[in-house]
Structures are given as C-alpha cells and as structure tokens.
Amino acid sequence: MADAVHNGTNGRDPNALVVEDLRVSVGDRQIVKGLNLTVRPGEVHAIMGPNGSGKSTLANTLMGNPAYTVDSGHAWLKGQDVLALETDERARLGIFLAFQYPTEIPGVSVENFLRLAYNSSKGTDLTPVEFRMMLWDKLEDLQMDRSFARRYVNENFSGGEKKRNEIMQMAVLEPSIAILDETDSGLDIDALRIVADGVNRLLEQNGDKMGVLIITHYQRLLNYIKPQFVHVLARGRIIKDGGPELALELEEKGYGPMLAALGVELPVEETANQSV
Ligand SMILES: Nc1ncnc2c1ncn2[C@@H]1O[C@H](COP(=O)(O)OP(=O)(O)OP(=O)(O)O)[C@@H](O)[C@H]1O
Ligand SMILES: [Mg+2]
Numbered sequence: 001m002a003d004a005v006h007n008g009t010n011g012r013d014p015n016a017l018v019v020e021d022l023r024v025s026v027g028d029r030q031i032v033k034g035l036n037l038t039v040r041p042g043e044v045h046a047i048m049g050p051n052g053s054g055k056s057t058l059a060n061t062l063m064g065n066p067a068y069t070v071d072s073g074h075a076w077l078k079g080q081d082v083l084a085l086e087t088d089e090r091a092r093l094g095i096f097l098a099f100q101y102p103t104e105i106p107g108v109s110v111e112n113f114l115r116l117a118y119n120s121s122k123g124t125d126l127t128p129v130e131f132r133m134m135l136w137d138k139l140e141d142l143q144m145d146r147s148f149a150r151r152y153v154n155e156n157f158s159g160g161e162k163k164r165n166e167i168m169q170m171a172v173l174e175p176s177i178a179i180l181d182e183t184d185s186g187l188d189i190d191a192l193r194i195v196a197d198g199v200n201r202l203l204e205q206n207g208d209k210m211g212v213l214i215i216t217h218y219q220r221l222l223n224y225i226k227p228q229f230v231h232v233l234a235r236g237r238i239i240k241d242g243g244p245e246l247a248l249e250l251e252e253k254g255y256g257p258m259l260a261a262l263g264v265e266l267p268v269e270e271t272a273n274q275s276v
Pocket of ligand 2: 055056057
C-alpha cells in the first residue's frame with residue numbers, strides 16, 4: 001500500500017494529471033491555497049479566474065519554474081511525482097506549457113530549438129533535414145510561413161506570432177498534458193481560429209493520449225476549443241466547477257455575482273483589475 005502511495009497510482013488514473021491539495025508560495029506569500037484538479041487524456045479543461053488569482057502560478061509550478069515554492073501537495077502523472085522532477089524531466093514525461101509571456105532566445109532558431117527539444121523528449125535522433133520535413137508539415141497546418149522556422153525563437157515576433165509559435169511547439173512535441181496559458185491573448189480573430197484548429201486537430205489525432213488545460217479570460221476561445229470542464233479559480237482555490245455554461249455565465253455577468261453567492265471576497269490585488 002505504501003508503495004502504491006509513493007509511486008503515485010493509489011487508485012488514481014495513471015494517465016491523468018492529478019493535482020492534490022497543492023499549495024504554492026512566491027516569496028513569503030501563498031498564492032495557490034489547496035488546489036485539486038484531475039485532467040484525463042481526451043479531456044479539455046478550462047480554468048478562468050480574476051487577474052492575480054493564481055492561474056499562471058499553477059501553470060508555472062506544474063512546469064517547475066523555480067520562482068514558485070511548493071509548500072505542500074502533489075501532482076501525479078503516469079505514476080510519477082511530477083513536483084519532484086526537474087523541468088526537462090517533466091517535459092519528457094509529456095507536460096507542455098505554452099507560456100502567457102513567451103521569452104526570446106536570441107541566436108537560436110525555431111528549427112534548432114525544436115529539434116533539440118523533440119529529440120530529447122522522444123529519445124530520437126532526427127537529423128536537421130528529417131526534422132525540417134516534419135516541421136514544414138506542422139507549419140502548413142498552422143498556416144505559418146516556412147521562413148518562420150529559421151527565425152530566432154520569439155525575437156521580434158509579434159504577439160500573435162509568439163502564441164502561434166507556442167502552438168506549433170505543442171503540435172511538434174505531442175504532449176500528454178498541454179497547458180495553454182492565455183494563448184488566445186494578442187491573437188486576431190483569424191489567428192485565434194488557426195490556433196484553435198491546431199489544438200483541435202491534435203486532439204483529434206492524439207486525443208486518447210492528450211489532456212488539455214486552457215487558462216483563459218475569454219469565452220470566445222471556448223467557442224472554438226470546447227471544454228468539457230470549466231473551473232473558476234479565485235484566491236488560489238477552485239471555487240466552482242462546472243461545464244461550458246460556467247464560462248457563458250461569467251461572460252454575461254462577470255465574477256461579482258458568483259463570488260458574492262459563494263461568499264468569496266477578493267483581496268486588493270485580485271480586485272484591482274478584474275477581467276472576465
Ligand atoms: N514570479 C513572481 N514573482 C512575484 N510575484 C508573483 C510571481 N508570479 C506570480 N506572482 C504574484 O502571484 C499572484 C498570482 O499571480 P498569477 O500570475 O498566478 O495570476 P493569474 O491568475 O495568472 O493572473 P492573470 O489573469 O493576470 O494572468 C499575483 O499577485 C502576482 O503578483
Ligand atoms: Mg496569468
């Protein structure tokens with residue numbers, strides 16, 4: 001029994017990402033305060049919540065960003081204790097995060113960066129030419145120009161190009177759990193469709209192996225990528241779970257009525273800039 005607890009199965013679906021009572025601090029402030037979430041392969045979950053509620057903190061913690069300290073709790077995937085792994089090990093395990101603010105990597109081309117990431121995560125040894133053929137297919141799917149592959153990662157990319165680049169990485173790496181942190185922000189309506197089509201195509205191809213966690217403020221993305229589950233995060237906790245109707249309710253009424261009904265008061269940093 002003890003072994004089952006430690007290897008992370010213990011009755012949990014081993015192919016699901018299972019987050020249990022997670023608490024995370026930044027500096028001396030606890031941001032995520034007891035969060036539970038299970039994302040199974042084939043499921044699309046959306047997390048919505050006011051600015052500063054801890055959505056990106058959750059995403060960054062799952063990816064192993066050292067700025068975030070895990071105070072307690074667990075995250076399991078494929079029998080592994082995710083939070084005990086290094087970031088590159090988490091990537092190899094199949095966790096992928098499309099960042100809210102993708103960083104530039106000057107001097108490193110998209111093509112080289114992704115080939116290294118691909119070979120490392122898949123345990124393959126594709127040559128530059130072999131990899132380029134695959135990448136061109138993905139670029140075509142996402143209606144991106146081939147010249148994109150030769151550009152330095154995110155350098156001088158427009159906001160929309162950065163987000164599409166994140167989705168292209170996801171399409172290449174074929175993760176088990178894809179976390180998309182506000183991938184819709186900065187996209188014009190056509191790019192939003194292309195990005196959503198990219199995610200949906202991957203779900204069609206790999207849906208039995210991939211779970212998706214979408215962090216977004218906007219219902220409109222969820223018109224294109226349909227979640228079965230919507231969670232509302234406030235004050236570092238999921239305060240309400242539901243289906244797509246929750247996102248519609250927030251779009252219509254904002255967070256106020258829901259928070260009031262649940263008796264949740266937001267601290268200043270979450271109320272300062274509430275967006276739906
Ligand atoms: N690296 C960091 N350093 C300092 N404070 C941080 C850091 N990351 C998050 N925080 C703080 O933690 C709180 C939650 O931030 P987080 O980025 O998780 O919010 P969010 O829900 O993603 O908000 P948004 O909707 O604006 O993206 C905020 O008060 C933020 O200032
Ligand atoms: Mg955020």
